[in-house]
Amino acid sequence: MLVLAGEFRGALRTLFFPSHCAHCGVATYDDRDFCDTCIQVIERVRAPACDICSQPYQGEIERFECPNCADERFSFEFAVCVVRSRGPVRELLHRLKYGREIWIARVLAELMREGLADPRLAGRDFDALVPVPLHALRLREREFNQATMLAGHLSKITRIPVANALKRVRFTGTQTRLDRRHRMQNLRNAFAPHKNADVKDKSLLLVDDVLTTGSTLDACASVLLEHGAASVCALTVARG
Numbered sequence: 331m332l333v334l335a336g337e338f339r340g341a342l343r344t345l346f347f348p349s350h351c352a353h354c355g356v357a358t359y360d361d362r363d364f365c366d367t368c369i370q371v372i373e374r375v376r377a378p379a380c381d382i383c384s385q386p387y388q389g390e391i392e393r394f395e396c397p398n399c400a401d402e403r404f405s406f407e408f409a410v411c412v413v414r415s416r417g418p419v420r421e422l423l424h425r426l427k428y429g430r431e432i433w434i435a436r437v438l439a440e441l442m443r444e445g446l447a448d449p450r451l452a453g454r455d456f457d458a459l460v461p462v463p464l465h466a467l468r469l470r471e472r473e474f475n476q477a478t479m480l481a482g483h484l485s486k487i488t489r490i491p492v493a494n495a496l497k498r499v500r501f502t503g504t505q506t507r508l509d510r511r512h513r514m515q516n517l518r519n520a521f522a523p524h525k526n527a528d529v530k531d532k533s534l535l536l537v538d539d540v541l542t543t544g545s546t547l548d549a550c551a552s553v554l555l556e557h558g559a560a561s562v563c564a565l566t567v568a569r570g
Contacts, residue, residue: 353418373414384411405551411569439483457532458493465498495527517549530558542570
C-alpha cells in the first residue's frame with residue numbers, strides 16, 4: 331500500500347508539476363531533460379571518430395587517429411566528447427557560462443554520464459575528477475567555474491571525488507579566434523598545480539565543457555603529468 335501511495339503521489343506531482351525541456355521549455359511530464367523534438371537534434375559524437383580527440387568523420391573506418399592527433403601528440407591519453415557543440419547544446423552552454431543559469435550544469439552533467447560508457451572510459455578507475463580552472467580575474471567576473479560545477483555534478487553520479495588540483499596562473503583572454511598552434515603558444519605556462527595538490531601516481535580525469543582544439547586540456551594534462559600523475563584522460567560535454 332505504501333508503495334502504491336508513493337507511486338500515486340509521484341504521478342500527481344508529474345501531472346501538476348511536469349518537467350520541462352531544458353532547451354525549449356516544453357513540458358515533458360516524464361522527468362526527462364529534453365523533449366522529443368530537441369533530443370532528436372542533439373548530435374551525439376558517434377563512430378567513426380578520432381580515438382584521441384573525438385573529432386567525428388564520415389566513412390566506414392572504425393578506429394583511427396585524425397591527422398591533427400597523428401602529427402602532434404597530446405599530453406592526455408584521449409578525450410571523450412559526448413555531443414557536438416551545436417543547436418540546443420551550444421545554446422545551453424552559452425546560457426550556463428554567460429547567462430549564469432547554473433541549473434543547466436546538472437543537465438549537461440547528465441549528458442556527460444553517457445560518456446562514461448564510452449569504451450575508452452568504461453572499466454577504468456579514476457582517483458579524481460580535475461576541473462579545468464579559470465583565471466582569478468575570469469572567475470571574479472563570472473562568479474563560478476562551469477567546469478567545477480560539471481565536475482561536482484559528475485562526482486555525485488560517479489562517486490569519484492573532485493580534486494581542484496590546478497590553478498590558472500596567467501590570464502590568456504579568449505581563444506575563440508586562435509587556431510590550434512596559436513592556442514598552444516598562448517597557453518604556455520598558463521597552468522600550475524595548487525600548492526597542496528596530491529596527484530602523484532594518480533589516475534585523473536580532466537573535466538571541461540567543450541573541446542575545440544584540445545590545447546587547454548593538453549596544457550592541463552602536461553602540468554599534472556609533470557607533477558607525478560600516473561595518467562590523464564579527459565571528458566567534455568561537447569566537441570567544437
